[in-house]
Amino acid sequence: MSEALSVVAHPALEVQGVTKRFGDVLANEDVDFRIERGRVHALLGENGAGKSTLVNIIFGLYQADSGEVRRNGEVVHLNGPRDAIDSRIGMVHQHFQLVPVLTVAENVVLGDEPTRRGVVDLDEAASVVRGLAERFGLDIDPWVRVEDLPIGLQQRVEILRALYREVDILILDEPTAVLTPQETGHLLEVLRGLADTGVAVLFITHKLREVMAVADEITVMRRGRVVGHTVPADTDESDLASMMVGRPVELRLKRTPASPGEKMLTVVDLVVNDDRQTQALNGINLDVCAGEVVGVAGVEGNGQRELVEAVTGLRDVISGSVILDGEEIAGRSPRQISTMGVAHIPEDREKFGLIGAHTVADNMVLNRYHHRPYSRHGIRRPAAVDDEATRLVEEFDVRPPNIAAMVATLSGGNKQKVVAAREFSHESKVMIAAQPTRGIDIGNIEFIHRRLIEYRDAGMAILLVSAELDEVLGLADRVAVIYGGRIVAFESVDGMDRDRVGRLMLSGTDG
């Protein structure tokens, strides 16, 4: 297959033998890579595999230490985004580069405005935007301010901006990370359409499903090197995952059906306000039984955070009740609730789950330092803390296995293992796991998923809140969909499929 491609005279872009080093870290090592016109090329790899470095070299943000970049067969030296844009390479960054207070049309033409007698011609800009939108199926109102648009449409503005500059290579860095399933589906269609008009699309991701759905070609990177190049017809998701991680990976957890016991956590008519004191939860009802995983699916910002914080005592309950194994816990302090048997993996490990400047050992006992044997009469006992930390580091395979290291020096996945180790290590009845695998590597995701199921089977009641639909559908025994502060569906996972949950997440109904 790849031999057939190589007969095309000059690829749109070719990277040959590129090596890039940051200090001691070899970010890219002898990378060979090419993008063809009219094709969607997926660049796949875990965090730190070197994808971003490679793309930044292509976009001129970094200069390679050695090797060369060819554009249509000619060696080019790009010294920054300006050169890249002049060379008709466009990039949609993970964090949008838009001016929120300007309109769609203004954002699109910014830096290259159509003028009439020295004044920016906004009508012209708007009609250009309309033309582009029509041509590429990116329907949008050019007069709306960008800050008033949902994320999916903001991304559309970014793409239009690149198209306005008539790029023939479009790079998208993790474009689906912020999108709902429906928005993702639409984006993939748009990318397909762009490729059909002859644009070379380079699509960076770690989501295997999307790669299989849209890519014409797939390049996999691991530890700075290209470790594989294939096409969807010759591979499948678990092959790709193994290539990314470098060992066989279990993508779909094999799990036995749950054998739920008694109700452990019951939420009744719960009303909670958000930080701006407007109602975030409008009377939610939910229950989790021992030995079962209940997954809460929803687009972020629909009340998930408030739900988790209310259950763990971090947020005031306006009305309603939260019952843990028969006892009311609404109104109690976070510490009381934790002691009564609610463990909590917070959604943002850096901000809420860990103290970066503390050691691994101190973080392992962050919620138990005041119990024996970690302290006695208010005096800490470092030896006991170290013993426990050593045990947990081993059990949860935290790397490097150094309990004296500052947590801030660990990778994201290992940080999350520290949080998980701490929260699983004390005998809890209920585990609240919020976004437990966000931003971590496949290998660590697999590890944490397996732990969740193990503890479920041991009788723990698990409330899983996740923006990853696959995670919810793969782990949960029952699924609750949250929309606008209400639970719009709560039933067995057997009756839930991606489409239906996606519709519920987006509109609150599945009609």
Next chain:
Amino acid sequence: MRMLKPVAIPLIAVGLALGIGAIILVVSGANPIEAYGALIDGSLSSQKTIGRTLEKATPLIMGGLAVAFAFRAGLFNIGGQGQLVVGGIFSAAVGFGFEGLPWIIHAPMALAVGALAGAAWGSIAGILKATRGAHEVITTIMLNFVALNLTDWLASHSWKDEGILSRTPAVEESAVIPLWGSFPTGFLVAVAASIACWYLLERTNLGFEIRSVGLNGDAARYAGISVQRIVIATMAISGLLAGAGGAIETQGVVGRYEPGFNAGLGFNGITIALLARNHPLGVIPAALLIGAMEAGGSMMQFNADVAPEITDIIEALMLLFVATPIVVRWFFSRQEVAEVSVTAGWGSP
């Protein structure tokens, strides 16, 4: 080398400050060798001058500890001055108000009451922050004014000495923190307080909570630590330290409360904490350094005919260099520059 770094920055800062101080001395027509010689003469040459240095250093240690301790919880206590004068006048009140008590009871009692008064004063800012969200920098600054006027009023009305001067009566002999030869006993109290603070922060649950709140208040709250409780406790302990500093000054140096006797002592605590990089044991050498400069400053003025302000300039330069480690970092090799983290705020390690 890694271990040396926290010490290296203040040391280099001090060296730089003394170097630039020498240039200023030359410009102003003095001989820097003579001037620095006099400085050392006046602070370290004899038992008596060393005693004076220790005496000067004592309230600086307490004020520095107050600031450094609060900073470990992420709080910036600018109210050391107010807490110090409140502590000073209450210890004076106990000192002159009770007669016939044995020293072993009277002196510690006066010290304890002064310290507790400082703690109460400090905890006002803590309570305001914990319950109303009022920023401690604002409230402690405002409470300084309240404290100064309150103590002035007490010293000129309720607790006024006979005579025309606005000051309290002298404390009883039994409340005096004595000199031991020329060695001020209060210095030992200050050193003990430093060690106690270190132990509290590094070895106790409360200290762990304080450091956790200071490093990441959100994560501390999620881990079940009551941030409000820690804010109040920290401000109370910080005020306790400053208040004890005022009490030691009253019972050991001045012998009574006299408005203005200790102007600026509380504010110097900020300098000391900065030089010590908020380490409770680092406060001791930092306070000794500034104490020596204050003790030797008058000798420098007398012997080398140098304006006393020169010591203030050198102190200010030290502060400047500690607070702007970029200048000092230039002295490290290029490779190491990348390792030194950019400071997030003043004095952050």
